[in-house]
Amino acid sequence: MTATTPRPGSRDRTKAVGPATGAPAGPRSGSTATPAPTGSGLGHWNSAVTSYYVLIGATALLLVIGLVMVLSSSSVESLDEGNSPYAVFVNQARYALMGLPLMLVLTRVPVRVLRAVAWPALVAAVAFQLLVFVPGVGCGTGGNQNWVCVGGFTAQPSEAIKLALALWLGAVLSRKQALLQEWKHALVPAAPVAGIAVGAVLAGHDLGTALVLLLLVGGAMFVAGVPLRIFGVAAGAGVAVAVMLTRSSTNRMNRILSWLSDSCDPTSDCYQTLHGGYGLATGGWGGLGLGESREKWSYLPEAHNDFIFAIIGEELGLIGTLLVLGLFALLALAMVRLIGRHPDPFVRITTGAILCWIIGQALVNIAVVIGLAPVIGVPLPLVSAGGSALIMTMAALGVVIAFARTEPGAAQALAARPSVVRRSLAVIGRTRG
Numbered sequence: 130m131t132a133t134t135p136r137p138g139s140r141d142r143t144k145a146v147g148p149a150t151g152a153p154a155g156p157r158s159g160s161t162a163t164p165a166p167t168g169s170g171l172g173h174w175n176s177a178v179t180s181y182y183v184l185i186g187a188t189a190l191l192l193v194i195g196l197v198m199v200l201s202s203s204s205v206e207s208l209d210e211g212n213s214p215y216a217v218f219v220n221q222a223r224y225a226l227m228g229l230p231l232m233l234v235l236t237r238v239p240v241r242v243l244r245a246v247a248w249p250a251l252v253a254a255v256a257f258q259l260l261v262f263v264p265g266v267g268c269g270t271g272g273n274q275n276w277v278c279v280g281g282f283t284a285q286p287s288e289a290i291k292l293a294l295a296l297w298l299g300a301v302l303s304r305k306q307a308l309l310q311e312w313k314h315a316l317v318p319a320a321p322v323a324g325i326a327v328g329a330v331l332a333g334h335d336l337g338t339a340l341v342l343l344l345l346v347g348g349a350m351f352v353a354g355v356p357l358r359i360f361g362v363a364a365g366a367g368v369a370v371a372v373m374l375t376r377s378s379t380n381r382m383n384r385i386l387s388w389l390s391d392s393c394d395p396t397s398d399c400y401q402t403l404h405g406g407y408g409l410a411t412g413g414w415g416g417l418g419l420g421e422s423r424e425k426w427s428y429l430p431e432a433h434n435d436f437i438f439a440i441i442g443e444e445l446g447l448i449g450t451l452l453v454l455g456l457f458a459l460l461a462l463a464m465v466r467l468i469g470r471h472p473d474p475f476v477r478i479t480t481g482a483i484l485c486w487i488i489g490q491a492l493v494n495i496a497v498v499i500g501l502a503p504v505i506g507v508p509l510p511l512v513s514a515g516g517s518a519l520i521m522t523m524a525a526l527g528v529v530i531a532f533a534r535t536e537p538g539a540a541q542a543l544a545a546r547p548s549v550v551r552r553s554l555a556v557i558g559r560t561r562g
Contacts, residue, residue: 177538180470183463184533187456188511188526194441194453195512195519196222202425202440203433203514217433217514224516228523235527240535243528244475247293247300251326254293258286258329267333273506275333285517287330287338291345291486292525294326298349299479306353306474315355319346320363336374337505341490343367348485352468353478388503401436404429405498408439409450416446433514435506438498453512454495460526461488467533476532483525 173179196218203217213219260277261267268278277284301319308314323346331339347360375385387398395403408424411417422443425432432440442450464484468477487510494509496502508515510522534540 176542177536178533178542180463180467180536181530181533181539181543183459184526184530187459187463188523188530191453191456191460191511192225192523194456195437195509196225197419198437198441198444198512199433199514201420201444202422202437205425206427206432209427220516221514221519224519225523227516228520231520232523232527232530235524236530236534238528238531240473240476240532243296243479243531244300247296250293251290251297251322254286254289255326255329257284258290258326258333261286261333269333273333273335275330275335275338283516285515287333287335287342288517288521290326290330291338291342292483292521292528294323294342295345295349295479295482295486295525296528297322298346298353298482299475302349302353302355302478303474309353309355312356312359315350315359319350331374335506336371337493337507340371340505341486341493341507344489345482345486348489349478349482352481353474384503384505388500401430401504402497402500405436405439406500408436408443409499412443412446412449414446414448416442416444416449419444434508435494435504435513436498437513438495438509441512453509457488457491463533464488464529467529467536471532471536473535476535480529480532483529487522487525 199221200215200218204214207216208214257277261269261274266277266279267274268276268283270276275285275287277286298319301322302309305314323342327339327342327346330342347363351360375382383398387393388402393399404424408422408429411423417423422432422440424443425440429436429439438450438453441453445452461484464480468480468484471477471480490507491510493502493505494507494513497504497507508518511519534543
Protein backbone atom coordinates (compact mmCIF):
# COMPACT_ATOMS: atom_id res chain seq x y z
CA MET A 130 0.00 0.00 0.00
CA THR A 131 1.32 3.43 -0.88
CA ALA A 132 1.49 5.82 2.05
CA THR A 133 -0.36 9.07 1.58
CA THR A 134 1.20 12.31 2.70
CA PRO A 135 -0.89 14.27 5.23
CA ARG A 136 -2.29 17.51 3.87
CA PRO A 137 -0.60 20.69 5.14
CA GLY A 138 -2.40 21.97 8.23
CA SER A 139 -4.15 18.65 8.88
CA ARG A 140 -4.28 17.68 12.55
CA ASP A 141 -2.79 14.49 13.94
CA ARG A 142 -5.64 12.34 15.21
CA THR A 143 -3.63 9.44 16.54
CA LYS A 144 -4.82 10.17 20.10
CA ALA A 145 -8.49 10.32 19.27
CA VAL A 146 -10.77 8.28 21.51
CA GLY A 147 -12.88 5.62 19.88
CA PRO A 148 -16.62 6.22 20.45
CA ALA A 149 -17.45 2.59 21.17
CA THR A 150 -14.73 1.39 23.49
CA GLY A 151 -13.27 4.57 24.92
CA ALA A 152 -9.80 3.28 24.00
CA PRO A 153 -7.28 5.31 22.03
CA ALA A 154 -7.81 4.82 18.31
CA GLY A 155 -4.84 3.51 16.36
CA PRO A 156 -3.08 5.63 13.74
CA ARG A 157 -4.73 5.73 10.35
CA SER A 158 -2.85 4.03 7.52
CA GLY A 159 -0.93 6.66 5.70
CA SER A 160 -0.18 8.69 8.84
CA THR A 161 3.54 9.15 9.37
CA ALA A 162 3.22 10.32 13.00
CA THR A 163 4.40 7.97 15.71
CA PRO A 164 1.77 7.58 18.41
CA ALA A 165 2.80 8.68 21.89
CA PRO A 166 3.20 5.84 24.37
CA THR A 167 0.09 5.48 26.48
CA GLY A 168 0.07 4.46 30.08
CA SER A 169 3.78 5.13 30.51
CA GLY A 170 5.17 6.96 33.51
CA LEU A 171 6.93 9.43 31.21
CA GLY A 172 3.64 10.30 29.57
CA HIS A 173 2.09 11.12 32.91
CA TRP A 174 5.12 13.13 33.99
CA ASN A 175 4.94 15.25 30.84
CA SER A 176 1.29 16.06 31.51
CA ALA A 177 0.53 19.75 31.98
CA VAL A 178 -1.15 19.09 35.35
CA THR A 179 1.57 16.91 36.89
CA SER A 180 2.98 19.73 39.05
CA TYR A 181 -0.53 20.64 40.21
CA TYR A 182 -1.45 17.14 41.39
CA VAL A 183 1.96 16.34 42.91
CA LEU A 184 1.87 19.54 44.95
CA ILE A 185 -1.63 18.81 46.23
CA GLY A 186 -0.91 15.16 47.01
CA ALA A 187 2.42 15.68 48.79
CA THR A 188 1.05 18.61 50.80
CA ALA A 189 -2.01 16.64 51.93
CA LEU A 190 0.02 13.60 52.95
CA LEU A 191 2.56 15.65 54.92
CA LEU A 192 -0.27 17.47 56.67
CA VAL A 193 -1.96 14.22 57.68
CA ILE A 194 1.33 12.70 58.87
CA GLY A 195 2.00 15.85 60.87
CA LEU A 196 -1.37 15.77 62.63
CA VAL A 197 -0.96 12.08 63.52
CA MET A 198 2.57 12.54 64.83
CA VAL A 199 1.69 15.69 66.80
CA LEU A 200 -1.02 13.69 68.56
CA SER A 201 1.34 10.82 69.27
CA SER A 202 4.31 12.92 70.42
CA SER A 203 2.42 15.42 72.60
CA SER A 204 -0.16 13.32 74.46
CA VAL A 205 2.11 12.19 77.33
CA GLU A 206 3.41 15.65 78.22
CA SER A 207 -0.10 17.10 77.90
CA LEU A 208 -1.29 14.62 80.52
CA ASP A 209 1.73 15.38 82.69
CA GLU A 210 0.79 19.07 82.63
CA GLY A 211 -2.76 18.27 83.72
CA ASN A 212 -4.32 18.84 80.29
CA SER A 213 -6.23 16.60 77.93
CA PRO A 214 -3.98 14.23 75.95
CA TYR A 215 -5.53 15.76 72.83
CA ALA A 216 -4.84 19.40 73.78
CA VAL A 217 -1.89 20.05 71.43
CA PHE A 218 -3.46 17.96 68.67
CA VAL A 219 -6.73 19.90 68.85
CA ASN A 220 -4.82 23.18 68.57
CA GLN A 221 -2.85 21.88 65.60
CA ALA A 222 -6.04 20.61 63.92
CA ARG A 223 -7.62 24.01 64.49
CA TYR A 224 -4.68 25.73 62.83
CA ALA A 225 -4.88 23.30 59.91
CA LEU A 226 -8.57 24.10 59.50
CA MET A 227 -7.72 27.80 59.54
CA GLY A 228 -5.00 27.35 56.95
CA LEU A 229 -7.05 25.14 54.63
CA PRO A 230 -9.55 27.78 53.40
CA LEU A 231 -6.71 30.30 53.06
CA MET A 232 -4.78 27.79 50.97
CA LEU A 233 -7.82 26.98 48.81
CA VAL A 234 -8.53 30.67 48.18
CA LEU A 235 -4.92 31.35 47.22
CA THR A 236 -4.94 28.47 44.72
CA ARG A 237 -7.55 30.47 42.75
CA VAL A 238 -5.96 33.91 42.95
CA PRO A 239 -4.73 35.16 39.54
CA VAL A 240 -1.00 35.68 39.14
CA ARG A 241 -1.47 39.37 38.37
CA VAL A 242 -3.18 39.88 41.74
CA LEU A 243 -0.37 38.14 43.62
CA ARG A 244 2.13 40.36 41.82
CA ALA A 245 0.12 43.48 42.66
CA VAL A 246 -0.09 42.76 46.40
CA ALA A 247 3.64 42.04 46.80
CA TRP A 248 4.63 45.52 48.04
CA PRO A 249 1.66 46.03 50.43
CA ALA A 250 2.09 42.49 51.80
CA LEU A 251 5.77 43.03 52.65
CA VAL A 252 5.15 46.41 54.28
CA ALA A 253 2.31 44.95 56.36
CA ALA A 254 4.40 41.91 57.36
CA VAL A 255 7.38 44.01 58.51
CA ALA A 256 5.04 46.34 60.44
CA PHE A 257 3.48 43.26 62.06
CA GLN A 258 6.95 42.02 63.02
CA LEU A 259 7.75 45.33 64.70
CA LEU A 260 4.82 44.79 67.06
CA VAL A 261 6.89 42.20 68.94
CA PHE A 262 8.90 45.09 70.41
CA VAL A 263 5.85 46.94 71.70
CA PRO A 264 5.51 46.49 75.49
CA GLY A 265 2.40 44.55 76.40
CA VAL A 266 2.03 43.25 72.83
CA GLY A 267 5.23 41.35 72.09
CA CYS A 268 6.19 38.22 73.98
CA GLY A 269 8.89 35.58 73.77
CA THR A 270 10.41 32.42 75.11
CA GLY A 271 13.88 30.88 75.24
CA GLY A 272 15.51 34.26 74.66
CA ASN A 273 13.51 34.97 71.47
CA GLN A 274 11.20 37.97 71.33
CA ASN A 275 9.35 36.95 68.21
CA TRP A 276 5.64 36.60 69.01
CA VAL A 277 2.66 38.90 69.27
CA CYS A 278 0.43 38.04 72.23
CA VAL A 279 -2.77 40.02 72.69
CA GLY A 280 -5.39 38.45 74.93
CA GLY A 281 -5.81 34.90 73.72
CA PHE A 282 -4.32 35.68 70.30
CA THR A 283 -0.74 34.55 69.65
CA ALA A 284 1.05 34.78 66.30
CA GLN A 285 4.59 34.70 64.96
CA PRO A 286 4.93 37.60 62.47
CA SER A 287 8.21 36.32 61.03
CA GLU A 288 6.28 33.50 59.33
CA ALA A 289 4.24 36.07 57.41
CA ILE A 290 7.46 37.82 56.37
CA LYS A 291 8.59 34.64 54.59
CA LEU A 292 5.66 34.58 52.15
CA ALA A 293 5.55 38.35 51.73
CA LEU A 294 9.27 38.52 50.99
CA ALA A 295 9.02 35.69 48.44
CA LEU A 296 6.25 37.53 46.56
CA TRP A 297 8.10 40.84 46.75
CA LEU A 298 11.36 39.39 45.43
CA GLY A 299 9.46 37.77 42.58
CA ALA A 300 7.83 41.07 41.63
CA VAL A 301 11.00 43.17 41.85
CA LEU A 302 13.54 40.79 40.33
CA SER A 303 11.26 39.81 37.44
CA ARG A 304 10.98 43.47 36.45
CA LYS A 305 14.74 43.95 36.50
CA GLN A 306 15.74 40.58 35.08
CA ALA A 307 17.43 42.04 32.01
CA LEU A 308 19.66 44.22 34.24
CA LEU A 309 20.66 41.69 36.88
CA GLN A 310 24.13 41.08 35.40
CA GLU A 311 25.11 44.47 36.85
CA TRP A 312 25.75 44.27 40.59
CA LYS A 313 23.94 47.55 41.28
CA HIS A 314 20.68 46.28 39.82
CA ALA A 315 21.16 42.81 41.33
CA LEU A 316 21.50 44.20 44.85
CA VAL A 317 19.27 47.27 44.78
CA PRO A 318 16.54 47.30 46.01
CA ALA A 319 16.53 43.55 46.76
CA ALA A 320 19.41 43.48 49.27
CA PRO A 321 18.48 46.55 51.35
CA VAL A 322 14.79 45.69 51.62
CA ALA A 323 15.50 42.03 52.37
CA GLY A 324 18.07 43.22 54.91
CA ILE A 325 15.39 45.26 56.68
CA ALA A 326 13.08 42.24 56.83
CA VAL A 327 15.83 39.91 58.09
CA GLY A 328 17.07 42.56 60.53
CA ALA A 329 13.60 42.92 62.04
CA VAL A 330 13.60 39.18 62.75
CA LEU A 331 17.17 39.18 64.07
CA ALA A 332 16.29 42.02 66.44
CA GLY A 333 14.00 39.52 68.16
CA HIS A 334 16.97 37.09 68.50
CA ASP A 335 15.43 34.48 66.18
CA LEU A 336 18.53 33.36 64.29
CA GLY A 337 16.88 30.20 62.92
CA THR A 338 14.12 32.09 61.09
CA ALA A 339 16.65 34.65 59.85
CA LEU A 340 18.74 31.86 58.29
CA VAL A 341 15.64 30.49 56.55
CA LEU A 342 14.92 33.98 55.18
CA LEU A 343 18.46 34.14 53.80
CA LEU A 344 17.91 30.80 52.07
CA LEU A 345 14.71 32.23 50.60
CA VAL A 346 16.48 35.33 49.30
CA GLY A 347 19.28 33.23 47.83
CA GLY A 348 16.81 30.96 46.04
CA ALA A 349 14.97 33.90 44.48
CA MET A 350 18.16 35.56 43.27
CA PHE A 351 19.57 32.30 41.89
CA VAL A 352 16.44 31.61 39.84
CA ALA A 353 16.38 35.24 38.69
CA GLY A 354 19.85 34.79 37.17
CA VAL A 355 22.00 36.89 39.51
CA PRO A 356 25.70 36.21 38.70
CA LEU A 357 27.44 33.68 40.94
CA ARG A 358 30.21 36.14 41.82
CA ILE A 359 27.65 38.21 43.71
CA PHE A 360 26.64 35.09 45.63
CA GLY A 361 30.27 34.63 46.65
CA VAL A 362 30.48 38.15 48.08
CA ALA A 363 27.12 37.78 49.79
CA ALA A 364 28.11 34.42 51.30
CA GLY A 365 31.28 35.94 52.75
CA ALA A 366 29.34 38.82 54.26
CA GLY A 367 26.71 36.41 55.62
CA VAL A 368 29.33 34.24 57.33
CA ALA A 369 30.89 37.31 58.93
CA VAL A 370 27.52 38.49 60.25
CA ALA A 371 26.65 34.99 61.50
CA VAL A 372 29.96 34.76 63.40
CA MET A 373 29.37 38.18 64.94
CA LEU A 374 25.83 37.29 66.01
CA THR A 375 26.95 33.94 67.42
CA ARG A 376 29.74 35.50 69.47
CA SER A 377 27.33 38.09 70.84
CA SER A 378 25.09 35.44 72.42
CA THR A 379 26.23 33.04 75.16
CA ASN A 380 23.35 30.69 74.33
CA ARG A 381 24.32 30.48 70.67
CA MET A 382 28.00 30.03 71.52
CA ASN A 383 27.16 27.13 73.83
CA ARG A 384 25.10 25.45 71.10
CA ILE A 385 27.89 25.78 68.54
CA LEU A 386 30.62 24.62 70.93
CA SER A 387 28.59 21.63 72.14
CA TRP A 388 27.96 20.63 68.52
CA LEU A 389 31.65 20.87 67.62
CA SER A 390 32.91 19.22 70.79
CA ASP A 391 33.53 15.48 71.10
CA SER A 392 33.06 15.53 74.87
CA CYS A 393 30.17 17.86 75.68
CA ASP A 394 28.04 17.32 78.77
CA PRO A 395 25.25 14.82 77.91
CA THR A 396 23.13 16.18 80.75
CA SER A 397 23.02 19.75 79.46
CA ASP A 398 24.40 21.06 76.17
CA CYS A 399 24.18 17.78 74.22
CA TYR A 400 21.08 16.44 75.94
CA GLN A 401 18.54 17.24 73.22
CA THR A 402 20.70 16.10 70.32
CA LEU A 403 21.65 12.86 72.07
CA HIS A 404 18.05 11.95 72.85
CA GLY A 405 17.00 12.77 69.30
CA GLY A 406 19.65 10.29 68.13
CA TYR A 407 18.46 7.73 70.68
CA GLY A 408 14.95 7.96 69.25
CA LEU A 409 16.13 7.45 65.68
CA ALA A 410 18.41 4.57 66.67
CA THR A 411 15.72 2.82 68.72
CA GLY A 412 13.26 2.87 65.82
CA GLY A 413 15.42 0.70 63.58
CA TRP A 414 13.92 -0.31 60.23
CA GLY A 415 10.22 -0.54 61.05
CA GLY A 416 9.90 1.44 64.27
CA LEU A 417 8.46 0.57 67.67
CA GLY A 418 4.93 1.22 66.43
CA LEU A 419 2.69 4.27 66.32
CA GLY A 420 2.29 5.68 69.83
CA GLU A 421 5.08 3.51 71.30
CA SER A 422 7.82 6.12 71.57
CA ARG A 423 9.86 6.15 74.77
CA GLU A 424 11.61 9.48 74.22
CA LYS A 425 8.30 11.39 74.29
CA TRP A 426 7.94 10.46 77.98
CA SER A 427 9.58 13.77 78.95
CA TYR A 428 13.05 12.65 77.85
CA LEU A 429 13.23 14.57 74.56
CA PRO A 430 12.44 18.32 74.78
CA GLU A 431 10.25 19.74 72.00
CA ALA A 432 9.30 16.24 70.86
CA HIS A 433 6.14 17.53 69.15
CA ASN A 434 7.87 20.53 67.61
CA ASP A 435 11.48 20.93 66.48
CA PHE A 436 12.39 17.27 67.17
CA ILE A 437 9.28 15.57 65.83
CA PHE A 438 11.41 13.89 63.14
CA ALA A 439 13.11 11.88 65.91
CA ILE A 440 9.72 10.62 67.11
CA ILE A 441 8.81 9.68 63.53
CA GLY A 442 12.01 7.65 63.32
CA GLU A 443 11.39 6.01 66.68
CA GLU A 444 7.76 5.02 66.04
CA LEU A 445 7.77 4.47 62.27
CA GLY A 446 11.42 3.56 61.78
CA LEU A 447 13.62 4.21 58.78
CA ILE A 448 10.61 3.53 56.54
CA GLY A 449 8.67 6.40 58.12
CA THR A 450 11.56 8.85 57.88
CA LEU A 451 12.17 7.92 54.23
CA LEU A 452 8.47 8.45 53.53
CA VAL A 453 8.66 11.98 54.94
CA LEU A 454 11.86 12.69 53.01
CA GLY A 455 10.27 11.32 49.84
CA LEU A 456 7.25 13.60 50.19
CA PHE A 457 9.49 16.65 50.60
CA ALA A 458 11.46 15.45 47.57
CA LEU A 459 8.20 15.31 45.58
CA LEU A 460 7.37 18.87 46.64
CA ALA A 461 10.82 19.99 45.53
CA LEU A 462 10.57 18.10 42.23
CA ALA A 463 7.18 19.61 41.44
CA MET A 464 8.43 23.14 42.16
CA VAL A 465 11.61 22.63 40.11
CA ARG A 466 9.44 21.34 37.26
CA LEU A 467 7.21 24.41 37.54
CA ILE A 468 10.23 26.72 37.46
CA GLY A 469 11.49 25.01 34.31
CA ARG A 470 8.17 25.06 32.44
CA HIS A 471 6.48 28.34 33.35
CA PRO A 472 7.08 31.33 31.04
CA ASP A 473 6.41 34.06 33.66
CA PRO A 474 9.59 35.16 35.48
CA PHE A 475 7.55 36.35 38.48
CA VAL A 476 6.18 32.83 38.91
CA ARG A 477 9.60 31.23 38.51
CA ILE A 478 11.38 33.53 40.97
CA THR A 479 8.65 33.38 43.62
CA THR A 480 8.49 29.59 43.32
CA GLY A 481 12.27 29.40 43.70
CA ALA A 482 12.07 31.47 46.89
CA ILE A 483 9.30 29.29 48.35
CA LEU A 484 11.18 26.15 47.32
CA CYS A 485 14.31 27.21 49.23
CA TRP A 486 12.19 28.29 52.19
CA ILE A 487 10.19 25.07 52.67
CA ILE A 488 12.70 22.48 51.50
CA GLY A 489 15.65 24.35 53.00
CA GLN A 490 13.90 24.62 56.36
CA ALA A 491 13.02 20.93 56.26
CA LEU A 492 16.64 19.98 55.55
CA VAL A 493 17.90 22.25 58.35
CA ASN A 494 15.42 20.73 60.81
CA ILE A 495 16.39 17.18 59.87
CA ALA A 496 20.11 18.03 59.98
CA VAL A 497 19.66 19.31 63.53
CA VAL A 498 17.83 16.14 64.62
CA ILE A 499 20.46 13.78 63.21
CA GLY A 500 23.32 15.89 64.58
CA LEU A 501 24.67 17.37 61.36
CA ALA A 502 23.89 20.92 62.52
CA PRO A 503 23.71 22.68 65.90
CA VAL A 504 20.32 23.13 67.51
CA ILE A 505 18.82 26.16 65.75
CA GLY A 506 15.12 25.95 66.52
CA VAL A 507 13.23 25.72 63.22
CA PRO A 508 10.16 23.46 62.84
CA LEU A 509 9.64 20.76 60.21
CA PRO A 510 7.22 22.37 57.69
CA LEU A 511 3.67 20.95 57.72
CA VAL A 512 4.66 18.35 60.33
CA SER A 513 5.81 20.09 63.52
CA ALA A 514 3.33 21.65 65.94
CA GLY A 515 2.96 25.40 65.53
CA GLY A 516 0.09 27.52 64.31
CA SER A 517 1.72 30.44 62.49
CA ALA A 518 4.27 28.22 60.73
CA LEU A 519 1.61 25.75 59.58
CA ILE A 520 -0.82 28.40 58.30
CA MET A 521 1.82 30.36 56.38
CA THR A 522 3.38 27.23 54.90
CA MET A 523 -0.04 26.15 53.66
CA ALA A 524 -0.60 29.65 52.26
CA ALA A 525 2.75 29.54 50.43
CA LEU A 526 1.92 26.16 48.91
CA GLY A 527 -1.48 27.56 47.91
CA VAL A 528 0.39 30.27 45.97
CA VAL A 529 2.58 27.66 44.24
CA ILE A 530 -0.50 25.58 43.37
CA ALA A 531 -2.06 28.71 41.85
CA PHE A 532 1.07 29.06 39.74
CA ALA A 533 0.83 25.40 38.71
CA ARG A 534 -2.72 26.03 37.47
CA THR A 535 -1.31 28.57 35.00
CA GLU A 536 1.45 26.30 33.70
CA PRO A 537 1.19 26.03 29.89
CA GLY A 538 -1.67 23.67 29.07
CA ALA A 539 -2.74 23.19 32.70
CA ALA A 540 -5.76 25.49 32.61
CA GLN A 541 -7.18 23.72 29.55
CA ALA A 542 -6.53 20.28 31.04
CA LEU A 543 -8.19 21.22 34.33
CA ALA A 544 -11.17 22.78 32.55
CA ALA A 545 -11.67 19.60 30.51
CA ARG A 546 -12.00 17.41 33.61
CA PRO A 547 -15.48 16.18 34.44
CA SER A 548 -16.81 17.64 37.66
CA VAL A 549 -16.80 15.66 40.89
CA VAL A 550 -20.59 15.35 40.70
CA ARG A 551 -20.47 13.95 37.16
CA ARG A 552 -17.75 11.45 38.09
CA SER A 553 -19.74 10.33 41.14
CA LEU A 554 -22.92 9.90 39.11
CA ALA A 555 -20.99 7.89 36.51
CA VAL A 556 -19.66 5.54 39.20
CA ILE A 557 -23.15 5.15 40.70
CA GLY A 558 -24.58 4.42 37.26
CA ARG A 559 -22.00 1.71 36.57
CA THR A 560 -22.65 0.17 40.00
CA ARG A 561 -26.40 -0.04 39.42
CA GLY A 562 -25.89 -1.47 35.96
